[in-house]
Amino acid sequence: MDIRSLLGKRVTERIKPSAITEMMILVKKHNAISLTAGEPSSDVYPADLLRESIEKALRDPGILSYYPLSTGITELREWIAEWMKEDELLPQGYGGENVIMTNGSQDGLNLVSEAFVEPGDTVLVENPTYPEALLAFGKEGANFASVPVDKDGPIVEEMEKVLSKGRVKMFYTIVNFQNPSGCVTCDERKRQILELARRYGFLIIEDDPYRYLRYEGNHEGSYIKMAQDEDMVIYLGSFSKIIAPGIRCGFMVVPSKIASQMGELVLATKLSLPAFLQRAVFELLSSLDMKAHLAHLRETYVARRNALDASLADNAVPQGMTYDLPMGGFFIWARVPWLKDCFDFAKYAVLEEHVGVVPGAAFFPDTSSADSSTLRLSFAKTPPEIAREAGLRLGRALEKYRAKCEY
Amino acid sequence: MDIRSLLGKRVTERIKPSAITEMMILVKKHNAISLTAGEPSSDVYPADLLRESIEKALRDPGILSYYPLSTGITELREWIAEWMKEDELLPQGYGGENVIMTNGSQDGLNLVSEAFVEPGDTVLVENPTYPEALLAFGKEGANFASVPVDKDGPIVEEMEKVLSKGRVKMFYTIVNFQNPSGCVTCDERKRQILELARRYGFLIIEDDPYRYLRYEGNHEGSYIKMAQDEDMVIYLGSFSKIIAPGIRCGFMVVPSKIASQMGELVLATKLSLPAFLQRAVFELLSSLDMKAHLAHLRETYVARRNALDASLADNAVPQGMTYDLPMGGFFIWARVPWLKDCFDFAKYAVLEEHVGVVPGAAFFPDTSSADSSTLRLSFAKTPPEIAREAGLRLGRALEKYRAKCEY
Known part of the structure; x- marks a missing residue:
């Protein structure tokens, strides 16, 4: 008996690996700067307060x-x-x-x-x-x-x-x-x-x-x-x-x-x-003083967004990248019109320049018409100085990757 | 639009309320002695060690x-x-x-x-x-x-x-x-x-x-x-x-x-x-010294099992209850041959004698052939003195319920 023959459709046909998780794991493995996950920076977690709160609860x-x-x-x-x-x-x-x-x-x-x-x-x-x-x-x-x-x-x-x-x-x-x-x-x-x-x-x-x-x-x-x-x-x-x-x-x-x-x-x-x-x-x-906490979060993230924006303007926009600056959240949704395979590029960027992004094509419900020139860049985990470095690396990765593709 | 008309079969046909949960809630509401849930007694939880461990983890x-x-x-x-x-x-x-x-x-x-x-x-x-x-x-x-x-x-x-x-x-x-x-x-x-x-x-x-x-x-x-x-x-x-x-x-x-x-x-x-x-x-x-911890748990529960057994022998067996003493776990699986509706009795026992049991018929996959003369009695949460009282109450509940049914 092969246990796989007993599996139902959910597992055999409907679910598949998560592109975001795969990039998170790849980034971790190569110790790259992460513009991948939409997750807060661990330095803003109220970890001490959580510890005290758990103590109280228990x-x-x-x-x-x-x-x-x-x-x-x-x-x-x-x-x-x-x-x-x-x-x-x-x-x-x-x-x-x-x-x-x-x-x-x-x-x-x-x-x-x-x-x-x-x-x-x-x-x-x-x-x-x-x-x-x-x-x-x-x-x-x-x-x-x-x-x-x-x-x-x-x-x-x-x-x-x-x-x-x-x-x-x-x-x-x-x-x-x-x-x-x-x-x-x-x-x-x-x-x-x-x-x-x-x-x-x-x-x-x-x-x-x-x-x-x-x-x-x-x-x-x-x-x-x-x-x-x-x-x-x-x-x-x-x-x-x-x-x-x-x-x-x-x-x-x-x-x-x-x-x-x-x-x-x-x-x-x-x-x-x-x-x-x-x-x-x-x-x-x-x-928790929620208002103050949220104000602190916003201040933290807007600085990161702006730093990434500035660095992309200097390093990635010259490589053809375009995007609208978001008014909130964690993501810059970028297009690089000459890019033909964002999955391949995302791997390349981690391996060659140690910067992780999520291939934008993963976000399209219809894979056959997915836009393979898109990338999702999360600025949540990168303090301004790291965001600047990330933009630099990303620009360099785009330049090298383009040269490789044209070769 | 009625949102219920959009629900799928899982919710409309396949799932139903849990008899165990309903009894747990009823018991809590009436502050009854609980022979319901198969859950450890909170006095044996390693709560302090858990608190320290969480502190370490964080x-x-x-x-x-x-x-x-x-x-x-x-x-x-x-x-x-x-x-x-x-x-x-x-x-x-x-x-x-x-x-x-x-x-x-x-x-x-x-x-x-x-x-x-x-x-x-x-x-x-x-x-x-x-x-x-x-x-x-x-x-x-x-x-x-x-x-x-x-x-x-x-x-x-x-x-x-x-x-x-x-x-x-x-x-x-x-x-x-x-x-x-x-x-x-x-x-x-x-x-x-x-x-x-x-x-x-x-x-x-x-x-x-x-x-x-x-x-x-x-x-x-x-x-x-x-x-x-x-x-x-x-x-x-x-x-x-x-x-x-x-x-x-x-x-x-x-x-x-x-x-x-x-x-x-x-x-x-x-x-x-x-x-x-x-x-x-x-x-x-x-x-944790797991061997010592498990030995302590066993010692705790076997005393509870034996106390409930002794009290049932004195109070419920005379009302017709039979069971085999389990060699482990949390449950005495009892039959009371004259009992026709264990769901009704379980409610009665909480309301009249403040003791909670789980109706055994809930444990039968085929409801049409469920044995309605069965009860599940958990001794996990009742220290010996409470177990004795639980048996006493259960015996009294059976006696009164039987009289009511025969009336």
């Missing part, structure tokens, strides 16, 4: 028992609901009972996929989009349709064309500082898209990990608040970008009508998540 | 970044492989690379289900069995066949009858102190069942959370070691019963041939689990 050893609510601890769920309400992100009538804690946003994406996607269902995504979301939806047999984005979000006319062609079950969108393009969906677009959702009867999955990392301009509202009591939106949030990704603490906000069923789904997949860790996050949030 | 804030290996941290995976090898549970050629960390065993069950089960596949389970495993397999559309157990494990002749009737994809078995029946599959049975697996080409899922809680008799071997290089077995292990369930730290051991694909499946569902917590568990295991 003073009650009962918290190490099975936690009977698969949806997570009540006090953290209520804190999140309050926090979102203060920011005018939640409709009236929503509270902690609508919040379900997740093992990072990927767990939330997967739960949404498992709850809604049946094989052959069409999921509409932005083009380009976050590839790990494609993994979660694809795992359950989703087909993908896509809508291009401009700086104000998904292009509504293009969306209507797709919708008129066939049934779409849900629309997955990263609303602020989209990964990878950096675009922000403005509220006017949200209104138009909600109107389409009403007309065509699809669900909106509003993924919002970068909201609090806005360096310029004004905050936009949320789909879930705009939809009010219409139950058309599931919101995904995360503490990965504002505390630390390694605590794996994300959440989803779901309409009351499906909250208990989503909780049963969590139970079937994992019983519950570590409650003491949720208690610790609650303790941390209760003692 | 000295490297880098551990709070995204962890690039979805399978878990290398040092803990290698520790587990070594530990299993010392106990002669692992085949030659297996090592840390075969171990995948999970959010408790339920996550492992779910990953196995997602990897192997296609809608309509038959999963063979023990009768009775652990109902949350049925949730995980059922969620992916499994049909169930079942094999009765006696004190030495699944009855091979009955198993052959089932196998001759139609294709079975996998056999799910809890090998030591089975939940709920308490049976232990002896090695001779394992050999016979492995032979059936070869002949009929099915996979064996060896779930083994209670191995180290043996109070009498000698340890048995493992299916996965007996199968050697035949790749017919996936082993599920857990630190829930020997450290604490709330750390949500379990693991699965898979053949090398499918290890990277299982890692990709983990990535699609959750990227990775909290690496700092795995580092802390590794630190804890490295500084």
Whole structure:
């Protein structure tokens, strides 16, 4: 018997290695400067406060028992609901009972996929989009349709064309500082898209990990608040970008009508998540001056963005690179028109110049029409002086690679 | 639009509330003595050592970044492989690379289900069995066949009858102190069942959370070691019963041939689990005197088992209860022949006598033939004096309930 012959379609056909993870591993192996992962810099993690918070949480050893609510601890769920309400992100009538804690946003994406996607269902995504979301939806047999984005979000006319062609079950969108393009969906677009959702009867999955990392301009509202009591939106949030990704603490906000069923789904997949860790996050949030912390994060990242921008202008733009500077988030979405194979170049850049980027083609839902001249550059982990060096190396890698290709 | 109309079969047809969780919540609400959950007593958790271990782990804030290996941290995976090898549970050629960390065993069950089960596949389970495993397999559309157990494990002749009737994809078995029946599959049975697996080409899922809680008799071997290089077995292990369930730290051991694909499946569902917590568990295991710790656990639980047994003998056996005393684990699997509706009785016992048990009918894969005269009594959380009181209350509840039914 070959055990592989017993594997189902999920494993044999639908999932595949993650391009981002492969680049992270390659960069680590070669000790390269990383412009790869969309993850905060470890020097801004509140590690001491987390340690103290965990200590506090563990003073009650009962918290190490099975936690009977698969949806997570009540006090953290209520804190999140309050926090979102203060920011005018939640409709009236929503509270902690609508919040379900997740093992990072990927767990939330997967739960949404498992709850809604049946094989052959069409999921509409932005083009380009976050590839790990494609993994979660694809795992359950989703087909993908896509809508291009401009700086104000998904292009509504293009969306209507797709919708008129066939049934779409849900629309997955990263609303602020989209990964990878950096675009922000403005509220006017949200209104138009909600109107389409009403007309065509699809669900909106509003993924919002970068909201609090806005360096310029004004905050936009949320789909879930705009939809009010219409139950058309599931919101995904995360503490990965504002505390630390390694605590794996994300959440989803779901309409009351499906909250208990989503909780049963969590139970079937994992019983519950570590409650003491949720208690610790609650303790941390209760003692953290969030406004000051977020201001510190923004100050840190905008300096990194600007340093990378300046270095790219000096070193990579002369090699043909173009990009729009994002107003928030972690990513510069770059094009190098002469580049024919960004996967090959990304490997070359690590091996030859010790700088890691993520090949942009990985972000296109339709691989056959992926733009192979694109690169995603994360400035999250590179302090200004390292960002400058990264831009220098990237420029050099492009120059050498171009010469090699033309040879 | 009603969002519920967009939900898929998993949520609308396949999953349902957990009877164990419902009883845990009811017991908590009424502040009753709990013979419900199969969870260790919080006074035996090594909470101080865990706190110190977490502190050590967090000295490297880098551990709070995204962890690039979805399978878990290398040092803990290698520790587990070594530990299993010392106990002669692992085949030659297996090592840390075969171990995948999970959010408790339920996550492992779910990953196995997602990897192997296609809608309509038959999963063979023990009768009775652990109902949350049925949730995980059922969620992916499994049909169930079942094999009765006696004190030495699944009855091979009955198993052959089932196998001759139609294709079975996998056999799910809890090998030591089975939940709920308490049976232990002896090695001779394992050999016979492995032979059936070869002949009929099915996979064996060896779930083994209670191995180290043996109070009498000698340890048995493992299916996965007996199968050697035949790749017919996936082993599920857990630190829930020997450290604490709330750390949500379990693991699965898979053949090398499918290890990277299982890692990709983990990535699609959750990227990775909290690496700092795995580092802390590794630190804890490295500084814990495991032999002494396990001896302490066994001493604690055998006293509880004996106290509950003595009290049941005095108070519940006179009401018609019968059971075999288990040689390990957490559960007394009891029958009360005159009992017609164990769900109703379980609620009654909490409300009237403040003692919680789990209705045994929840443990039968085929609800239509479930034995409604059964109860699962966990002695894990009740120190001897409380166990005595629990038996007293249970006896009183049976007496009153019987009178009420006969009235």
